[in-house]
Amino acid sequence: MAIIPLERKPLTFAERTYIPQVMAGLRTTWQHLVRPKETLEYPEQRPAIPPGYRGVPTLVKDPNGREKCVSCQLCEFVCPPKAIRITPGEIPPGAPADHVEKAPQEFEIDMLRCIYCGMCQEVCPEEAIFLQNQYSMTGYTREEMVNNKARLYELGGTLPDQHHKWDVKKAAEAHGNDRH
């Protein structure tokens, strides 16, 4: 790139009096004064959450209201700050979803440790854990800041499931496929 020396022009008399510049500045600030305000008045007005936002991690159910988590504990192992603690449990035989075999007995996410990295969501083979839109977690005690299983499902709700993995699996089983 060529170096272009620019000659600095000496200030004109009008510029040295500051007055035209100050006038132009006053005009600009006046325009800002009368312009609508930019502020989002937070508790009343909420920001629009963009898609792909990583909020509080939650557990979700499939469209049929069934528990998706199979307590494989991959999220617990991948979690960098070790915020997730899962107590695995068996699904008793005879229950409607007994072919899934396992479900978490207790599932705790310590929101004081969570760094909202989203690796749990990325690693989950069952698409059971999602970082959703909630961005404001408050509490008065440390215990309040640990989300247990009931709370996680309450926060998560039901998300549409694109794959219908369980339904597909059940249908395959009905056609005579053995468990794989």
Next chain:
Amino acid sequence: MVEFYTSLHPVVQGVLKGLAVILVIFPIGGACSMAERKVSAWIQGRPGPNRAIVPWAAWIPILGPFLQRLGIFHVLADGGKMLFKEDALPGHVNKFYFVLAPIVAMIPALTTVVAVPFGAYLDAAGKIVPLALANVDIGMLAVFAVSSLGVYSLILAGWASNSKYPFLGGVRASAQLISYELSMTLSVVPLFLWVNEPGREATLGFARVMEFQSRAGFWGGMWFVFLMPVSAFIFLTALFAETNRQPFDMPESEADLVGGFHTEYGAFKWGLFFVAEYAAMLIGSGVFTLLFLGGWNPLPWVPLADVAVWLHLADKPMLLGALSIAIFLGKVLALIFFFMWVRWTVPRFRYDQVMEIGWKKLLPLAIANLLAYAIGIAVLPK
């Protein structure tokens, strides 16, 4: 009621008038601090303080929320906070002068009010009588003499704080205020040369200045801002410097000196500095309005006396007085808004630039202006 008032001892009358003026200046000072925050916010694209509300105001349907949005109740909250928070006295300061400084700051601010007329009415003979605590002949001189004492409070505060930033702030304050006082004084000399026409008693009072701005005819009714624009410009610029407003906020210099001379102050002592600054701004704007913006005359070439005739207020001195005070206060508040507007427009000058503008530009300009008008007035046929 008027008879009862005029039957009182003159000293009691004076005290009552003084209290009335102070009772107006203090709330305006408080309102100005809120206006400062709101104007700053609006210029920056924010709504500004708009949350505080007292319960009884929340019950008023439309007015209550409107006042809340305007931040009126933040004034009360701020004042309450300043009164009741701990007034810490740092261990390393010179206690006597440290406490004295904010008190000294209030004295010139409240003393200069005395000489500034703020309204007028027509007496029985149809003559304009200015409303002032003391309508003295030395008006302008008294204001300059007393207001220049204000620099002592800044120096005292900076020195007594016994730490580096306030000290630098105090040093800067003394240099800046003294430099700009020169140009300020010189800028109004042509105006008083003009109003002291031959064959009349010499005066430095505001009454004569107002009389000249209320005369009939093209030159008579003209405000001095049109007749002497350079004087008005120098006076206004120097006023910014004298009241420590941006772009001349060297004594305070939030950016480089923490808080300048009031770094070590807190709570009510700091509040006194604050009120003194706003009072000085009010008085300065009042003086500028009287000298250059036609005081209580609503428009150029439209003196108050004409308005009194149109509105049939000539024989109602109370109403006319109130109207003139309203016009005067309106102009003063508009000027104060201008102060705030400029604050967010012009970047702060560096200290050497402040000195250069003061000594190398404004002062020669003021002297040239004085000479030009002096020669002009001398050769002008009266």
